[in-house]
Amino acid sequence: MPKPRVIYWFRTDLRLHDSPALNVALNLHPDCLYPVWTWDPHYVYRARVGSNRWQYLLECQADLSKSITELNPQSKLLLIREAPQTVFPKLFKAWKITHLVFEKDTDAYARERDGEVVKLAEEAGVKVLIKCGRTLYDPDLLVQANNGKPTMSISQVQAAAKKLGPVPRPIPAPTSLPSPGDTSLPFSQSKPAPSPDLNSNHRSTTDESYANLAGPNNDFAIPTLHELGINEATTPHHGGETLALQQLDKILTNKTYTATFEKPKTAPTDFEPQATTLLSPHLHFGSLSVRQFYWGVQDTIAVYHGTPSTPPTSLIGQLLFRDMYFGAQASLGHAFSHTHNNPQCRFIPWHLPSTISPATNRPTDTYTIDSPQAEEWFSRWRDGRTGFPFVDALMRQLRTEGWIHHLGRHLLACFLTRGGCYISWERGAAVFEEFLLDHEVACNAGNWQWLSCTAFYSQYYRCYSPVAFGRKWDREGRFVKRYVPELEAYGEKFIYEPWKAPRADQRKWKCLVGGDGMSIEENGVKVYPKPMFDFGERRDVCLKGMKKAYEVGLYGDDERVLDGRWRELFGEDDVGDTGGESGQVGNDDVEADEDGQGHEPSARKGKKDPASGKGKGKGKDGHKREASQSTLDGMFTRNKKKK
DNA sequence: GATGTAGTTGTCCCT
């Protein structure tokens, strides 16, 4: 029996510590070990990746390669610029490989790709060893323990996890690594088709990713952003196992923080330092092992003198949610990433729905503009110029830094979907995919479904207010001012609703409120956009739409959703009325509205039918509210245009 | 099967 010659294929596991798959490879006691990364065109062109995440990936790779070389000066990460499906058969032959080892990836695309690679390996007589290491539990086993069904609630995850037994303890990093053998590449490179390139908006120079199989110097080096044609990154957050372990250590050192963490009590407005761990990008790239984190927290809790927090809001709870989304995706596959054909996802007639390809019966990269108004709202949301300072601040933080607090993501998602624009969650998910450093297919799709109340969560009447939510955490608006600096001089009273500030004050504070955010300065004075709609009105429209859609009760796999007959079940008014012209307050010119008082959003207008609720006790409190409500209505409907 | 209860992460008004 010849000694094993192993390719270790790095993908979702850019680390040496606690890598079950790497451990399996080393336990083969191989004659040689090739640490390989293949530059998969799917992620280069077909997934949405902005410059910040590109940089983060390269940093993870560089740190890993350095650590490999520290263990063995003959070794490093061998970065090969070709699709795995075409390059592996050639490598197997050239390097006389006996084993291919990698960490299991249950993302829908990855499963298809890995299936092909496994088949090619078998054809080449190469043994394949796959080990789960990306989540607390193997998502497929989690699904199995959940009676074969997708994990759709945290209690299901906890029950299934109980059957699977305790999370394995982390494995220490290896202290030595075998050298690779001969690394010559006696074959030609198959270049991928570079189009369509979903990341062209992040490139400003020529893309040379695939110029040479082993890079410009033929040394398997990690590319630079420049070689990829990608613009310079702007994020302060950096990747790599070394940083990840330092960051984890820092968190665990603060025992009270670790043991009593409660997500809902962390402030989305905190910056420097942020209120949460910022470990999610490290978990995404595998530069931090999730089990290392898990046991670090559990061991801290075990000796903590005090009452520790518990799932679902604790740090452990956060990791369980992550496993829940992985379990849902593992079970549902591609369908989990969209509504179409997804049996767990409610059908809501959102604006800007994904276009379905008849050939693949899956959504394409494009969507239908069913409403020019919705398209305008979408682009203003995406650019951070909605006119709601907290929304825009979060969006700008996301775009420049690649990370925002979880609750900030909630607000953005609620605002775009059921609590404002009534636009498909799939549009928002695509934007988060582009900009988030920690973008994880399963978690992103899952969280967007959660917040849009299409799956996992259903309390659509709980609607985030773009004004009150930020103010609750940060009265003075320090966070807003950091990311929307044109509002620097605005005080507590108007920082979350600058359109209410009197014109004279707007001038004094050197920032006028008006327009749609396309101009940021006029005659030397800064300009911040007017809110793009009256939030109170939009909330009412959305709530009504959601109520109707819940009554209709269609899911993504319903025949009537697939063939368009769903329209028969909704009235004209139920399809997310964008309010035509009456709902819009964004296009007035800067000098309009001199007193600054005209666009007070209407308070929620009187409940349609306060008496008919199945409610117990709508008692005196209700009456009081009615009374004060009508007063407010009298005040605020004054300037409203008629429908 | 009916009924009751709890659900990671709201808002508003009141004290």
Add this chain to the structure above:
DNA sequence: AAGGGACAACTACAT
């Protein structure tokens, strides 16, 4: 000024 209660009113799960 933090904190409690009413309110919105659906779904999953337990009994």
